[in-house]
Amino acid sequence: MDPIEILFGTESGNAEMVADDIAEALGRHGIEHEVTSMDTYDVDQLSTVDVAVVITSTYGDGELPMTTAPFHDALVTKRPDLSSLRFAAFGLGDSTYETYGNAIGILVKTLTELGATQIGETGRHDASGAETYTETALAWISATLESADITQ
Amino acid sequence: MDEASQLHRPTIAVVGSGPSGCYTAQFLRKTWPLSEVVVFEALPTPYGLIRYGVAPDHQGTKGVTRQFDRLFERDGARFAGNVRIGTDVPFDELAGAFDVVVLATGLWGDRSLCVPQDPQARTIGAGLLLRGLNGYPGLSESPGLSEPLGSRVAIVGNGNVAIDALRLLAKNREDLHGTDVDDRLLDMLRPAPIEQIDIIGRSKASNAKFDVTALRELGQLPNVRFEIGDALGDESGQVIDVLRDLAGRPAGDQAGTQVTVTFHFGQAPTAVRYAAGKTVLDTAGPTGESPAKQFEVDSVVTAIGFTGGHDGVPADWAARNVWRVGWLRRGPRGTIPENRRDAKDISDSIGEALRSGCIAMGKPGLSAIWPQIAGYVVEFGDWRRLDEHERQVASAGRCRAKVTDLAQMLDVAFGAHRDLQLT
Secondary structure, three states, rough: OOOOOEEEEOOOOOHHHHHHHHHHHHHHOOOOOEEEEEEHHHHHHHHHHEEEEEEEEEEOOOOOOOHHHHHHHHHHHHHOOOOOEEEEEEEOOOOOOOOHHHHHHHHHHHHHHHOEEEEEOOOOEEEOOOOHHHHHHHHHHHHHHHOOOOOO | OOOHHHHHEEEEEEEEOHHHHHHHHHHHHHHHOOEEEEEEEOOOOOOOOHHHOOOOHHHHEEEEEEEEHHHHHHOOOEEEEEEOOOEEOOOHHHHHHEEEEEEOOOOEOOOOHHHHHHHHOEEEEEHHHHHHHHHOOOOOOOOOHOOOOEEEEEEOOOOOOHHHHHHHHOOOHHOOOOOOHHHHHHHHHHOOOEEEEEOOOOHHHHHHHOOHHHHHHHHHHHOEEEEEOOOOOOHHHHHHHHHHHHHHOOOOOOOOOOOOHHHHEEOOEEEEEEEEEEEEEEEEOOOOOOEEHEEEEEOEEOOOOOOOOOOOOOOOOOOEEEEEEOOHHOOOOOOOHHHHHHHHHHHHHHHOOOOHOOOOOOOHHHHHHHHHOOOOOEEEHHHHHHEEOOOOOOOOEEOOOOOOOOOHHHHHHHOHHHHHHOO
């Protein structure tokens, strides 16, 4: 299998930290991976990726973070064929706000529309909850890997 | 990553451990894995604005400290707290000891109303109020924070800091569940619930700087009744839509004490007077749109922006190897993410200067000044002791009780280790 592509979109760096956590967890399973910020990623490459993990926070009034937005815009305009892509999705948000976790929902919808298949459930971290980013992300990635049978 | 950043070991001092300083340290450590990065902080506690400026009921926002905990605990940056550059270590000495110095001391002060003010009138800056409610050390003597605010408060300002002040003053004790608000101060400022809060701004509602998200959050306050006061006219826009929703929502739990919050737009303060035991805020409306008003209140909270604070650095703290970042560089405005982007840009310029040889490497770093700070420096492990203590002594419904006395902060931080340090 090709390396798993971990893509993050962040405003305050928390989603990047989650990406690093997930990268380490994959490393512990001996799974090859790459971590890339969404704003520097060429969406055309996604057509050739087997498995991606997308991680984004939600910003402002339910908007996409500044690093997620250009990635999402490129998906919408270039419309790459993602029928061979499987992806897992993790969102960061704050349930204090009505728009909790809005951005990851937008991203999942777009990826699915382009033919990609989601693995497992969308993971969510609530900044107003008791768990740390790391705890939630690690529990989610191990459940996701198991459900997709990509633990080695 | 290029070869230079993998081979060289620049020594980097960051002055100030707020978000801008910590983000800069984080970016530089990521790009230069062999670098020595030391974050100096005048207080014994790290994280500046995150600990002392972000509202205590926004623990989600404060959660970025998890990243910085990792930076110091795992990713190799050093924390040197209780060291004030310029006093404990002369600036020139610091700039001589480190290849790169990054100044990130954009601490804020409240901008004051530029109108005539009676010295007897009760006014307090929202920044000071937030700092106080966040348990900033040594504020108990501060005149603004030493007597109750009264039953009627005017908040001047149409930005998110005004909303922070409003939320904290209006929320009842139970609705502050899970926060680290300084209850002793809050109870002193508010021995009985505040009955009326007027939010007064000079701009039209359509130009108000409130974040719609921050306004919507007010809808969660069960004990608050919202009203729209002056100068609405036929304005439209998101802010007005949200305010209309708030004003139109069914009355909350009537059992609790109700606070009435009234938003006024297009009212420019002209004077703060004192008459018959009350503080009176005079305003002028935009020509023809609304009449001049007088708000007779007990206290006026000003939330009209910040100025460079008392820690603003001297202009001669400059040299070829010295950078400024965040609020110190850009002025005291902008969110945490905006300042993260600034930290990224500055880290990139520093990287560029190091790679191009503009800045020579090879200065000794922390070891050169260690002997003079070793006796009192608060390292990250010491802070963790204080951190743990603050969590443990938190009362029910609070996530933390901050220690607000500097000497006690140091006692707890050093704990049993102090004796060892001194020998």
